Amino acid sequence: MTFTLPTGIHDRPVAVIGAGTLGRRIALMFATRGGLVRVYDKSQQAGDAARSYVEEHVAEVAAGIEGGTPGRVAITDDMAEALRDAWLVVEAVPERLDLKKEIFGRLDQEAGPDTILASNSSSYATGEFIERVSRPERVLNMHFYMPPQQVAIDLMSDGHTDPGILDLLKRELPGFGVFPFVAHRESTGFIFNRVWAAIKREALAVVAEGVSTPEDVDAMWRINMGLAAGPFRMMDQVGLDVVLDIENHYARERPYLPEGPRQLLRKYVEAGHLGVKSGQGFYAYDG
Structure with a gap:
């Protein structure tokens, strides 16, 4: 199946699922283009720490990106609110396969029809946890290291990912100060x-x-x-x-x-x- 690519992405939010160490750093990078990033986490403490981290660093990081403008971050424990009108969702929960299967099953049901579903998993290929996903053509790995210091990222298909998604992300992600490299075949650990x-x-x-x-x-x-x-x-x-x-x-x-x-x-x-x-x-x- 083909995927209808999201439009108007510069006016739509990005959602990050998980407010931990990498989740808040991912949110920081997507908050450098003047837009809104919503971070979902059930822990209020983690959410508050993520908000503080982004607000503390976003102006400095945005200043180092061509065309960068400090944006906003919102924290929520409501998945539906986090996903509302998002053009991209990045999952950044702990490296447990059962948890990732559960999360992606929910994302597939609750995200908008043109929302790209990405996983920051550092060791699991998305092909391993899409059994509850009805539209695997919109799912891929988008693995971040430790931004804003390390801004190269891996992109990898789940085996079904619409090629248009990879082209879109290669074109758009540098505008957020991160630089994608595509793994040309499935690889545990990516590149x-x-x-x-x-x-x-x-x-x-x-x-x-x-x-x-x-x-x-x-x-x-x-x-x-x-x-x-x-x-x-x-x-x-x-x-x-x-x-x-x-x-x-x-x-x-x-x-x-x-x-x-x-x-x-x-x-x-x-x-x-x-x-x-x-x-x-x-x-x-x-x-």
Whole structure:
């Protein structure tokens, strides 16, 4: 089936499902063109934090985008309100397949007929959770990294995605300060994340085997690569529970992967040390 592409998108809102670390960052980028972004989350605390984050940073980020204008963010715990007249929905909920199937079943029923349904999933192809979707031609992966610092994103078809959607997004997304790259076949981890997964997995193995420490690995990375943060600091930013979920998914697909990195992650997660969001991960964080 073909999909009727949304029109008038510059006058219509974007909806983000999930107000967590990446959800609020995605909302920030879509609020840089002067329009409205609605963020759906059942947690008032998460919603308030997302609003504060966008409002704090949107003027600065919009100023760095050609034609950028600070927009607005609205927080709601009503899915129907979040989706009203949206031309695009980006799902950014935890990496649980059952949850994503449930969410996309609802989005398929409640979103407008010309709304594009995208998933920010970092490890699941959308083809894995569209069994309750009646119109898979409007679904795709749109995977963000950590905007506004990292603004390359992956686009990947669910196997049925209307090619016109990919063309539309390649044309329009740079106007929001993000730059899409299309995976030409289904790939767990998409493009860049497959490379990054190998790096973080080997960094974890070096520590799990007692060869080095997170601090020393990161220090060597900063010196040799000229970057501000090393793999362990970056994993703390993402959330060690999220990193573990992703590694478990890779391991189910590739049973030959070493167990040591996942054992190390489980030790931290089971202790409640999830990274920046819990105040303790491989490093301790104030506030």
